[in-house]
Amino acid sequence: MKPVTLHTLRDLKQQGRRFSCLTCYDASFARAMADAAIDVILIGDSLGMVVQGHGSTLPVTVADMAYHTAAVARGNPYSLLMADMPFMSYADTGTALTAAAELMRAGAHLVKLEGGAWLADTVRQLTRGGIPVCIHLGLTPQSVNVLGGYRVQGRDEAAAQQLLADAEAAVAAGAAMLLLECVPTSLAQQVQARCPVPLIGIGAGPHCDGQVLVLHDMLGIHHGKPARFVKNFLAAGDGSITGAFRQFHNEVQDGRYPAPEHGFAG
Numbered sequence: 001m002k003p004v005t006l007h008t009l010r011d012l013k014q015q016g017r018r019f020s021c022l023t024c025y026d027a028s029f030a031r032a033m034a035d036a037a038i039d040v041i042l043i044g045d046s047l048g049m050v051v052q053g054h055g056s057t058l059p060v061t062v063a064d065m066a067y068h069t070a071a072v073a074r075g076n077p078y079s080l081l082m083a084d085m086p087f088m089s090y091a092d093t094g095t096a097l098t099a100a101a102e103l104m105r106a107g108a109h110l111v112k113l114e115g116g117a118w119l120a121d122t123v124r125q126l127t128r129g130g131i132p133v134c135i136h137l138g139l140t141p142q143s144v145n146v147l148g149g150y151r152v153q154g155r156d157e158a159a160a161q162q163l164l165a166d167a168e169a170a171v172a173a174g175a176a177m178l179l180l181e182c183v184p185t186s187l188a189q190q191v192q193a194r195c196p197v198p199l200i201g202i203g204a205g206p207h208c209d210g211q212v213l214v215l216h217d218m219l220g221i222h223h224g225k226p227a228r229f230v231k232n233f234l235a236a237g238d239g240s241i242t243g244a245f246r247q248f249h250n251e252v253q254d255g256r257y258p259a260p261e262h263g264f265a266g
């Protein structure tokens with residue numbers, strides 16, 4: 001199988017075809033994801049919660065991200081690998097360049113940063129330096145203390161307009177991809193209508209080009225009530241881990257996932 005690149009995702013977007021993305025943190029799951037033809041792997045800083053057991057993503061360091069990125073890269077020669085820049089690793093452009101270089105050396109193909117228009121210069125500098133960037137908008141977990149909790153974003157008109165402006169600024173600065181988390185389906189549809197680069201959603205409805213879920217969530221491993229957009233693909237598949245990944249990939253491709261009940265109203 002030919003490895004997935006940004007070019008592959010741009011082609012899929014042009015053809016109106018959907019792509020799959022899962023978070024992953026180690027070589028064994030990464031191998032199973034290659035076997036299931038998962039298009040994109042996100043080495044997410046969610047590892048701070050689901051692997052390290054913290055209550056948020058804030059304690060995760062660049063060294064943690066590089067360690068897990070290298071493990072995933074060793075296990076998966078197929079998927080496009082996107083690594084999260086952890087909390088405060090891109091507070092200024094110089095810091096961002098150093099941190100991003102470490103993640104790319106560990107095996108990432110692009111990096112993801114949480115934030116809006118204020119990141120435009122950093123996006124420009126990273127891109128100029130050969131590092132493609134995905135900008136994460138909507139619910140940005142590294143800002144949980146500013147947001148006052150993990151809640152749906154962009155519900156009022158001012159917040160929706162701000163998000164649309166942030167998306168536009170990110171693309172103008174050269175962002176190669178956008179990711180929207182926990183926003184109303186109607187707002188994600190508006191972003192998609194203006195978005196020339198691949199758009200990944202989580203809790204953002206069916207209009208995005210790709211869908212991402214956290215590995216543990218989609219395997220049914222969570223404490224308490226899962227978020228509305230989570231679906232247990234281990235139960236939906238053939239009972240195997242690789243089967244769960246294949247089921248997710250197929251349901252994203254043919255539009256069965258996300259269903260209307262997985263989205264949020266405005």
Ligand code: KIV
Nearest residue numbers: 023044045046202214
């Ligand atoms: O870290 C992560 O897993 C993420 C996803 C929730 C998109 O950023």
